[in-house]
Structure formats: C-alpha cells, structure tokens
Amino acid sequence: MSSPRRSVDGRAAASGAGAGGGGSPAHGSHGGGSIRFEFQALLSNRSPGAEPSAARLRASESPMHRRGSFPLAPAAAPQPPPPPLPEEDCMKLNPSFLGIALSSLLAIDLWVSKRMGVCAREKSSWGSARPLMKLLEISGHGVLWLAGTAYCLYQSDSWAGREVLVNLLFALLLDLVLVALLKGLVRRRRPSHNQMDMFFSFSVDKYSFPSGHATRAALVSRFILHHLVLAIPLRVLIVLWAFILGLSRVMLGRHNVTDVAFGFFLGYIQYSIVDYFWLSPFNIPAVFALWSHK
Numbered sequence: 001m002s003s004p005r006r007s008v009d010g011r012a013a014a015s016g017a018g019a020g021g022g023g024s025p026a027h028g029s030h031g032g033g034s035i036r037f038e039f040q041a042l043l044s045n046r047s048p049g050a051e052p053s054a055a056r057l058r059a060s061e062s063p064m065h066r067r068g069s070f071p072l073a074p075a076a077a078p079q080p081p082p083p084p085l086p087e088e089d090c091m092k093l094n095p096s097f098l099g100i101a102l103s104s105l106l107a108i109d110l111w112v113s114k115r116m117g118v119c120a121r122e123k124s125s126w127g128s129a130r131p132l133m134k135l136l137e138i139s140g141h142g143v144l145w146l147a148g149t150a151y152c153l154y155q156s157d158s159w160a161g162r163e164v165l166v167n168l169l170f171a172l173l174l175d176l177v178l179v180a181l182l183k184g185l186v187r188r189r190r191p192s193h194n195q196m197d198m199f200f201s202f203s204v205d206k207y208s209f210p211s212g213h214a215t216r217a218a219l220v221s222r223f224i225l226h227h228l229v230l231a232i233p234l235r236v237l238i239v240l241w242a243f244i245l246g247l248s249r250v251m252l253g254r255h256n257v258t259d260v261a262f263g264f265f266l267g268y269i270q271y272s273i274v275d276y277f278w279l280s281p282f283n284i285p286a287v288f289a290l291w292s293h294k
C-alpha cells in the first residue's frame, strides 16, 4: 500500500477529488484520509525505514499543517507565529501617498535627466559640445576656486579685500564639507550614462547628490553679487554662468536634475550661513593678525 508508486497515485487521486468537489484537497473536509495517506506515503518514499510516529511528526511540519487548515497531527506542538516583517518591507507593501509621490518624482527625474544627457558621451547627439561642457566644469571646480581665493588672499594688500577673501575661503571650505557629508549620507549613484572622467575628485564624488558644482555656483555667484560692485552686464553674466554650469552637469550626464536643483538651493542657503557668521578683524582678530607683518 505504501510503495512509492502507489503513493504518487494516491496524491493524484486526492487532488483529483479536490478539483472535482470544487475545493482544494488540503482544505476540504473530504479526502482527509487521502491526504494522510499522501503524507505517509511521501515520507515512506523518502525514508523507507522511518517510523510512523516520525512520519506523523514531519507531516505536522508541512506548510499545509502550519497554516492550521487541516488537523493532520493533533499531538504536534503549535508552531510559533512567523516573526513580524521589518518596517521597511511593510512600507514597500503599503506605500504611503508621500512614498508614491516621491518615487514618481524620482522616476520622472531619471527619465528627464537621461534625455537631457546629450553630451554624456562623445557619440551622444551633442557629443561635439562635450569639450565646452568640460571647460564649464573646470570653471566651477573646487580646486580652482580654493587655490584662486587663497592666492588672491595672499596677494591682497587691503583690509577690506582680505576680509571678503577670508569669508569666501570659509564659504568654499564649508561648501566642500557639507557637500561631502551629504554625498556620503545619501549615497545616490551618478547616472548610469555618466563617464567618470572628472579631474581631481574625492572618493565621495562617485555619488551625485547634491551637485558640488551647483552648490558652488550658487554660493559664489551670490557672494560676488553681494560683495563686488559690478556693472549690470557683468552681474547678468555671473547669474548666467551659474545657471549654465548647473545645466551642463545634467547635459554631461554627471547628475540628475534633482541633484542640481538641490545643489542650487543648498548653495543659496550656504551663503546665508556665511553672511550670518561673517568673519571680520573684530570677531576673529587672530586670523587677520596673520597679515599684520605686511
């Protein structure tokens, strides 16, 4: 009766009965004997020498029995409830309105950014404009701005000039630290179509959120507009430079649109921070005393 061959036939018979009766054999009240027979047969199929009690025990471990839908082994101990799902899994199964809105925004961001990345490769549709985009990249590079500001500070021979330059240096360093912290925290990968051929970058620069060039462009242009007396065309040129630099980051495929948009916002806020903590010979005389020998 419990030969391997008969056990397979027995299972088929049980399933057939269930289907014909309009209910699953596991859940229906008929065919319980078939199910018991099926389990015992299957177990005897695996280990012919196994004891009937062991077979009953293993049958009680089956998923069918765990669900409690069919009393196969009344003597078996009740199974503990499954552990609760981690919270993030629950959120994936039950996304909130905010979650859906955010994922949609990110999907649109990726799609728009990919379409705008027309200079990402030499063979891209605007690939011939890539050298120009890279020139713009250099014009907003942190090394250039830090070295240029430090050099001007060293050369400066007026107290007013030194004050502005010390604060610009402070602003650039603050920007570098905040962007590195955010990049390390958010860890958003650069777009897949980006070619990582940027000159002189930190390890966090493999991440794209926020765009360091965009923060610097917003910070520096706001700084210059506040502290340098310039003719209107030059002021317009500075705003244009910041905007085109941000745009070029997406066209080069370095960033998604949201990286640049947030970068502009952060750079704008950074200037407000620098303005609030403005350094002068009155509040940090030690720094300005460095030039007293001149």
Ligand SMILES: CC(C)=CCC/C(C)=C/COP(=O)(O)O
Pocket (backbone or CB within 6 Å): 141, 142, 143, 146, 176, 198, 199, 200, 201, 202, 205, 208, 210, 211, 212, 213, 214, 249, 254
């Ligand atoms: C090494 C120094 C001083 C600055 C790094 C400048 C840099 C490569 C920033 C990355 O900018 P994006 O985030 O816009 O790509």
